Structure formats: C-alpha cells, structure tokens
Amino acid sequence: MQFPNCTVVDHPLVKHKLTLMRRAETSTASFRALLQEISLLLAYEAFRDLKLREEEIQTPMAKMVAPVLEGKKLVLVAILRAGQGILDGMLQLVPSARVGHIGLYRDPETLAAVEYYYRVPGQLADRDVVVCDPMLATGNSAVAALSRLKRNKPGSVRFVCLLASPEGLMNLREHHPDVHVYTAAIDERLDEHGYIIPGLGDAGDRLFGTK
Template identity: 60%
Template sequence: MSNVTVLDHPLIQHKLTIMRNKETSIAGFRRLLREIAHLMCYEVTRDLELEMVPIETPMTEMESPTIKGKKLVFASILRAGNGLLDGMLDLVPAARVAHIGLYRDHETLEPVEYYFKAPADLANRLIIVVDPMLATGNSATAAIEKLKERGANNIRFLCLLAAPEGIKHFAEAQPDVPVYTASIDTHLNEKGYIIPGLGDAGDRMYGTK
C-alpha cells in the first residue's frame, strides 16, 4: 500500500465518524461530505508547483506565488462523486470538470458506463478523480482507463473510504495513480460493500434506496 496516503487530520477523522453514523440526516451527510472535501482537497493538492508572478498591492510592487501550469481537472465518478466535487470546486472554482457515469452491476460487481464528458486537453493537466468509495476498485479503474484513453497522464484518486481488496486491485491495474483516502476499512462483504463503511454514499446523499 505504498501508493496510498491516509489523510488522518483530526478534523477529517471527526467528520468521517459523524458521516458513518446511520442516524446522520441526509442534509447533515451532504454538508459533511462537502466540508470533508475541503479538507481533503488541501492535502491532495499540497505539492502543486508554484511560480512567482509580479503583482502590485495597495502598498507596493512584489513577486508573489501562484499555481503554475494549466488549470486542474476534477473528474467525478457519478453520482456520489459529485458530493466531493462540490467541495473541491469551493476551493478551486476555476478547475475544469469531467463527469464519468458508471454504476455497479449488483450481480457481477462490474462497472457499467452510461456517460462520459471531459475537457479536450487532458494531457497537460493534473486530474483528480473523486468518488467516496474504493470498494472493489472496478469503477475507479474503468474511469481512469477512460481518462487515459483521452490523453491523461497525471492522475490522482481521492476517496473517503477504501477497502484492502479495492486497493490491491487498483494498484495492480493503475500502479502509476496514487490514492488518497480518509480511511482503509477492514474488508468487503459478499455484496461488495465496504465494512464497517458508511452504507451507499449516493443513497445517503440523495435519500434514495
């Protein structure tokens, strides 16, 4: 698991505990997901390259740091990824956005694609793929393959929870893509859900079953 970074900041862990609680309301879950996305965004972008640019403050001229290169791309795996996406865009509102529509077949646990829309120039951008869960790893792997087909070569994957089985599969399929997560849980159950987990993130965000 050398390619996995666990974001163990106390505020992240505190908010995640509240999200796990089955008594947390839909509105509370949605708000916490957005808040935790803010905190995780700080960590996943910590090493962005900076360059100095000339500006003028009300007092004087100076050289000041700004993010170097083309704007970031946030790629949301629909639908639950949008909960993290909203929080990320709060911090980086100029980021480009990709949407990747995948759902998991509950019989085979394999991803089924139904939508893909991304910026045209992915090759020279950092792409951060977001999805609350890395369970089997099938959906994340499929999403990243689609991005690579469009030229993406600098990709990071951000999730709330990860299962050891998903991490193993993902690392074998996408060894060049680092994973950032708030927790590595114990295992998957027979239906492919993370245990202890927090249930289906999309259902808890939108009040569906």
C-alpha cells in the same frame, strides 16, 4: 498492511466528521454537508504538490514576487453519481477548475463496472486531473474510470475518496500503479456483496436521500 499508493488524511477534523457520517441516524442534509467539508480537507492534501511559478504583483504597499499555480487549470472528474458530493466540496477550493463526469454502475452479479456516460474537458495533456468517488470498494469502477480517462492522455491523475478498502487499493494499484489515492480512512474489508465494512452504507443513497 501498507499501501504505498495511498495517503490517509488523518487530521482530527477529518476523523471527527467521518465518524458523524458513519452514524446510521445522520440525516441526508447533514451527510451532504459533512461530505463537502471533508472533501475540502482532502483537497488540501491532494493538491499539495501542484507546481507553482512566480510572478510580480503589486500589493497595496509595494511590488513583490509571489507564487501562483503554474500551467493549465485543474480538471476535476466525478464518478457518478456519488462523486458529485466530493466534487462540490473541492470546487469551493478551486472554483475555476474544469469539470468532467463519468457515469458508471456496478453490475449486481459480476460487480464489474458498466459505463453509461462520459463527458470530460478536451485536451487533457499537461493538466492535473483529480478523479472523485466517495467509496473505493472493489475498485472496479475506479479502475474502469481511470482506464477510460487515460485514453485522453492527461498530464497527471490522482484519485480522491472518502473510504477505501484494502481490496480496492490493491486492485487499483495493480491496474494503475501511477495513480495515487487520497482518502480519509482505510476500512477493514469488503462483504460478500462488495460493500465496505464497517463503511457507512451506500454513499449515493445517503447523499441524495434515495434509500
């Protein structure tokens, strides 16, 4: 199945680290470190098309014209709570990025996303916004977060996750066809409870050791 709204970052290091994260015996500390490492690799691909401009600089040897990022700074938005794990990794690459948080939980009966917190930088126009959440399962949380964020009229929005399901990608494409997804893998399906199979379990519980 093809997903034109999705880029799978299939670098060997990403595949290897993802396998380690999937293992049930992987410790919380290792899971947390691996998520940050993969997030850094995903960020390289997600930021590939950022606009550049040229400016004159002085090296220790001579003057030259060199590229720098154009326009306003990036905004990274984590969907709480597990999105914080991806955010931490990306901030290693772009430490000057502004940061926002959207708190959502999944209703256990309807699987609908319920918002309980929203705090993002103001004046998002002309800014590149990256929304982070490890699991794109049903896609309901991603759709809700993106809909909420678009009220602030960001310049562009992309979505970065560790794992995606076919169902989640289709849901996100239906509601936000302009948002491109970057992920480490597209898994087989969702189970009857809305969890990704084969997946890696609850990313938040494994990240914070709350299971």
